[in-house]
Amino acid sequence: MRNAAVRAQPGLFGWSTPGPAPANLRGGIAAGVPPGSVPLPTAAEPVVAEPVVVDPAVGLAPAFALDAELSRPLPGSPTCDLIESENLVALRRLLPTLRGRVAAIYIDPPYNTGSLGFAYADRTTGRGAAERHSSWVAFMRERLTVARDLLCDDGVLFVSIDDNEQPRLRLLCDQVFGEDAFVAQFIWHKTRKGKALCRTARLVTEYVVCYTRDRDLLTKRGLWGSAADAELPNPFFHRPNRPRDIVFPPGSIETNMASGDYAAGVYGDPEDSLSVRVLAPFSVRGGRISTTLQLHGRFRWQQSTLDEELTGGMRFSLRKGKFRIVFFRSDGHKAPPTLLDDRSGIGTYEEASAEVEALLGWLPFVYPKPVSLVQYLVRAATWDRKDAIVVDFFAGTGTTGHAVAALNAEDRGRRRCILVTDNSGKVGEGFVADAGADGICRGTARRRLAAAFGGGDAGRPVLPTALAYWRPA
């Protein structure tokens, strides 16, 4: 029987113990392919599909019922859960088990563009502009409030948005999370082209707004942007800054100056604005400044930041001659830049469309996000939590599931991805091409994820991940 929900027991959501496969799983999920679309790969080996307790602490049952026919087991691999549901219903059911346990949430909600012909009901129902905005805000407020409660204290929320609702989204997030919880507003380079006929400003960017629950905690851990070379010296001086006093404690700076006692005074080229005034005599012993070093100059940081970095183990070095201080990063990584573009390996809508089309053989949806964008954001938030729970409750074509699987494959992670999307998007509701009779969740996200995870005729899975398909019980 197609789409029959299997009522799972508490804590059941995966497959890790060999056992007899239900008849409806033995052929993989190709049985559900809509007419006229590209069939999914079928499993090369018989699929073992006995649901077992994998992690009772994060079971989706009994709030949700597993649909074994639409699921795709992969013993021993991380799981991607795809929940076909209205998302507020699903969020409220997830809350009791996931409260405070989610490390990253990425969402790409309706932008409220008012454009007809968009791939789903991207327009709330109000008549006037004010009403239209306020109903969008009310819609988002309920969902963001639950999202906040799902996050752990240094968990991170990323929300894709464009100019239509960006100002209201920021104010809403300030209310729901608190102004102090704002982390950044990233700008994503979304397209290389922009609209050719536009006569004012060709729009090639949109935003990813980022909030956390406890900014201080997140700051300690840091978001990952790229690896930092621990051997690369970074200048401690910064010419545009106003001169200020700063004090290094004894022993905190290594140096190539000869051992001895040195007088106060101006060091370096006095004509250069980066010369520094040493405010009190100091000593060098065995390649280190052995006394307090009191300086006045154009430094990059204030005393409080220096103290924090010293506590965190940052290394400082002073070269004789120009008397320049440099520092070496101890944390091994740099934070992401606020511009998300190809310099960070992040693609555009053009790439995203090609990705989905390559997997499905057709493009059912106008604006999927590129895997590289979501993978970058999830990596930024979970670089040190490779078993993190990641949630997307506007999952659409399932890009976030694809991105988490790709990240797990890249860093041998076991992140669990929980996706929620409704099953709208039948032809006639604005899809640009036939999404199949099955709607966006069944017909597009499930098929796209199964194809991305692979493991059909071609042999080994490409991004080994089990796919569990759920509905509210």
Ligand SMILES: C[S@@+](CC[C@H](N)C(=O)[O-])C[C@H]1O[C@@H](n2cnc3c(N)ncnc32)[C@H](O)[C@@H]1O
């Ligand atoms: C902009 S799309 C997300 C696209 C996605 N990031 C991707 O790359 O494919 C938003 C999705 O959320 C779904 N959606 C909108 N409102 C929803 C709701 N209340 N509950 C569940 N899903 C919803 C829509 O069907 C649509 O597929």
